[in-house]
Amino acid sequence: MNNIKNKNIFLFIVIFSFLIWLILYPGYFSDDSISTIQNLFENDFVGVQGFIWQSYVYIASFGGLWPDTATLVGLLLLNYGIWIFCRAHFSKYSQVIAALVMLFPPVWSFGVTLWHDVTFCAGILIVIAVLKETDFFQTRLSKKNIFLSFFAQYLVLTRLNGMALSLIVLFAITIFLRKRKWDAFKLVVPVLALLFVTIIAQSEFGDESRIVRSGQYFMRADISCAASKETVLLSKILTPRDIQLWASSAACTWFNTSEKELNHENLRVSEVLTVYLHLIREEPFEVFKIHWKRNNYLVNPISAFQNPAPFIHSKNNLSSQRGILGNDSYTIFNKMSRVSNYARGVVANHFLFYLLILGCFVTKTNRYKHCVAVLSLISLMMFVIAPHPDTRFVFPIILCGYIFLVHLLFQSINRFHPFDLSLKPRT
Numbered sequence: 001m002n003n004i005k006n007k008n009i010f011l012f013i014v015i016f017s018f019l020i021w022l023i024l025y026p027g028y029f030s031d032d033s034i035s036t037i038q039n040l041f042e043n044d045f046v047g048v049q050g051f052i053w054q055s056y057v058y059i060a061s062f063g064g065l066w067p068d069t070a071t072l073v074g075l076l077l078l079n080y081g082i083w084i085f086c087r088a089h090f091s092k093y094s095q096v097i098a099a100l101v102m103l104f105p106p107v108w109s110f111g112v113t114l115w116h117d118v119t120f121c122a123g124i125l126i127v128i129a130v131l132k133e134t135d136f137f138q139t140r141l142s143k144k145n146i147f148l149s150f151f152a153q154y155l156v157l158t159r160l161n162g163m164a165l166s167l168i169v170l171f172a173i174t175i176f177l178r179k180r181k182w183d184a185f186k187l188v189v190p191v192l193a194l195l196f197v198t199i200i201a202q203s204e205f206g207d208e209s210r211i212v213r214s215g216q217y218f219m220r221a222d223i224s225c226a227a228s229k230e231t232v233l234l235s236k237i238l239t240p241r242d243i244q245l246w247a248s249s250a251a252c253t254w255f256n257t258s259e260k261e262l263n264h265e266n267l268r269v270s271e272v273l274t275v276y277l278h279l280i281r282e283e284p285f286e287v288f289k290i291h292w293k294r295n296n297y298l299v300n301p302i303s304a305f306q307n308p309a310p311f312i313h314s315k316n317n318l319s320s321q322r323g324i325l326g327n328d329s330y331t332i333f334n335k336m337s338r339v340s341n342y343a344r345g346v347v348a349n350h351f352l353f354y355l356l357i358l359g360c361f362v363t364k365t366n367r368y369k370h371c372v373a374v375l376s377l378i379s380l381m382m383f384v385i386a387p388h389p390d391t392r393f394v395f396p397i398i399l400c401g402y403i404f405l406v407h408l409l410f411q412s413i414n415r416f417h418p419f420d421l422s423l424k425p426r427t
Helices: 002-023 031-041 051-060 069-089 094-102 105-111 116-134 143-156 162-176 181-205 208-215 217-227 240-246 269-282 284-294 332-342 350-363 365-385 391-416
Strands: none
Touching (some): 002 094, 031 051, 051 143, 094 105, 116 143, 217 269
């Protein structure tokens, strides 16, 4: 019976994803997406966003021959992550809950975009599902869970700041499985090998400093913000000319991406870290205030209504790109995507959905502890390293909020009007 249920929902995922992709063909593309595709055409397997992401796009686009299929693969992965997350957490209605969440316009609009945020989100959902099914790897590990754990971490690593999260997960595995060394070996070594290959590929085919600089965005933003204030915070380590060049009040709330901010010639990669450590040592509270102001949407539901960053890129702007036929028609689906952006203060309010998940955790601690642990870690990590407020960074939390909201709705309805949506096969 379970096999029939799984085949039914898997078939729904494939058909629904394909239809959405076909309607919005070739999907949504931002400037970052176009840059990624252009790197494929130029045989650049590293790009600005790293080897893992470029390798994923290379595979998803069949070696760069059909770049438009990469958006279809991303949507399939996201919907698959939703399904196994629901299957791991809900004994009743899991298939129906997953299907309804997939129908949410913010979900398929986000999923059909060529962003590493989509694969990152899918990876997080799979990680949580594996943690739930194995109770933090305390139960016997099946081959399926070992494979899903590796595959999920590969997806998480498609975003550069996913490396920090992946390393934390690997450290947790070594703690949880300290008495089961062979199981720990099977989970940790493949991911370490993937990280090793990434580092080698980055050094062979790309510029390591580009990746380091991208990891320093939040440091550069903090330095620029601190330099813009009437303070002596940086006078001991930077010259007055450097302070003037780096000063940017815009960096206090939204990272100013001008050339002087990103590529200031007087501060090399190693020097940025030195200046930032000095800033933390001298004025840690000032650094905290900068992050609090910039990423206030993570801790304040009201600020989400003023978040300047749309979390869905609802444009098909690739008609002039090689190998892709653009579709700029204003279908009802395009309009639904735009409505999601306009209503992002509600449908993409990270803090409200985080509170909802915490509420479910308080009422049923053991069931949702795995979900809360991972999502809390993501929220904290983004509060520290996110260079600007962007709902896409915490979309796993919002998506889990959608899932819990639908689940609570089903529970409420079933309490007053019991029904059976278990998808049992007819006899």
